[in-house]
Amino acid sequence: MPEAPDSEGPDRDCPERPLLNPTVTPLCRDGRTLHLVANPMNGPSYTLRDEDDERVLAKLPVLLDGTRRVENIARELEYDDVDALRSAIEALYDRNLVLDGASVERPSVVGYAALKPTMLEERARDGIEATVLVIGPERPGAYVLNDLRDYGVSNVRASGAAANALDRDDGLAPATDPLADEVERAGFVVALERLPGDARLREVNEFAVEAETPLLVATIDRTAGTVGPTIVPNQTACYDCYRTRLRANASDPDRFDAYLSGGADPETGPLEAFERIIASYATLACLNYLLSGAGLTVGSQLTFDFFEWSIESNDVLKLPRCPCCSRVELGHQRFVELEDVWEPEQ
Structure with missing residues (x-):
């Protein structure tokens, strides 16, 4: 008889299929x-x-395919104790290791996150209903748009060249209003860019910080790419913080500025396979944030070197007095003396 440890999740009836x-x-x-x-x-x-x-037990996993009832599974296993089998499946269901096949129409973002019960609460349902705005070049933008749609994110809009990849029959909508307004209305923004040239990223970053809209930045440059940081306004570093720190570590800051001020050359752009990788990671980072409010790229960045086949993760720290996300109002007294806040007893 299959026996399982006591479930740590909520008690739920055994799924029908x-x-x-x-x-x-x-x-x-x-x-x-x-x-x-x-x-x-x-x-x-x-x-x-x-x-x-x-x-x-060796035959059980292949029979848990979402089409068979528990009684039919027991029959195919030639196992007489249906109640014991049902109890074991209930224990797996309580821990989200088994799903209800009758309610799963296709692989979705809920199924992807089902392993963690905390990602199946109300936030998860709200997350996939949030409006996601995708900004960027057509090819990587199309990858992210299609992946979000396939994972069940219901409201996806596109701006920039990414809008050219939209299939209107799939319910995806182009962003027709000014970019600042689209960013303000979105629940999450994914901004992709081919380097060199990051003027659009800086513009989107400013709009996102002003509207307090979470923003994920992803870039690709020939044989390298980055995913992150995911910017949570007023909590984590913004893109300007990241850019300023990157410049401070450059061996030639002037050449660094010239590089980021330039434009991408379509003749020497990245291979399509590299863009596919960056877009896939960007999609997963977006989904993790929508479902849990956190993720590997919140306040950090993944860096890909496709020449060396390496990936590393680095923290991105807020920059004190950043002109974008740490604005100080004129007339604000930056330094306060003890006498200003405390008066000794006479």
Whole structure:
């Protein structure tokens, strides 16, 4: 009989047509012990054991396909104790390792995040209904637009050349109002850019900080690319903070300025495969933020070197007195003395 540890999640009825969560990898070596692994670096996240040595667990994962009822699964396993099997599936369902196949129409962002119960609460449902504005070149913009649509994000708009990739039949809408207004109305902004030349990123950053709209910046330059930072206004560093710190570490600041002031050369642009990688990571960073309010690129950046095939993550810190996100009103007294706030007793 399959036995499972006590569930840590909320008690829920067994799904009518159980579906193994697509983010889970089942491992069964001896036919008696089934490990459900979410991340190979963290080890098994859940374990089922067959104490009666009936060796049914090895066949169980392939039958959890969202089309079979529990009774039919037991019949195909030639397993008589349907109640014990149902109890084991309920335990997996409570931990979101098994989904309700009857309610899953296609792979979606909810299924992607289902492994973490905290990402299936009301915020997750609201997140995929948020308006996402995609700004950038046509090809990488099209990748992000299509991925967001396929993952079930219901309201996606596009600005710049990315709008040329829209398929009106899919419900995706071009941004027709001034960019500042579109950024203000959006729940999240994804801004992509081919370097050199970052004037549009600086403009979008200013609009996002002013409207307090979260913004993800992603760039690609021939054989290198970045995803992040994800900018949460008034909480994390903005793009100007990042740009200023980058300039401070440049060996030749003047040449750095000239590089970012230039324009991308379409004849020497990045390979399409590189843009696909950056766009995919940008989509996942956007989804993680919408679902959880956090993510690997919030206040940090992923840097890709496609020549060396390396990826690294670096923190992006706020810049004190940044002219964009740390504005000080005129007349503000920056330094306060003790006598200004405390008067000793006489």
